[in-house]
Amino acid sequence: MPYREGRFLVPLLTVGERARARALMDPAFALLAPVTMGRSLNFALGAGDRSEGLYDAETRKRLAEVKSRCDPANLFRGNYDVSA
Secondary structure (H helix, E strand, O other): OOOOOOOOOOOOOOOOOHHHHHHHHHHHHHHHHHHOOOOOHHHOOOOOOOOOOOOOHHHHHHHHHHHHHHOOOOOOOOOOOOOO
16 A cells, blocks of 8 residues: 555545546646645546556556556456556
């Protein structure tokens, strides 16, 4: 579980159409970016097209190696992408 050393968790949530939600949330993400360590997978809701920040570099590399070995056909692609 990456980023456990963080002092705060800032949950941001919206509902509705994806483009409108992103238009609302992206400014908040940009404002928090300078003090953000990463994102919590437990609170990363929605489709898997926004996987940056979910894992530190070492963890992402390890998960990509496991995925390439265990799922070379990318059958389990509905979640957040960890491909190399």
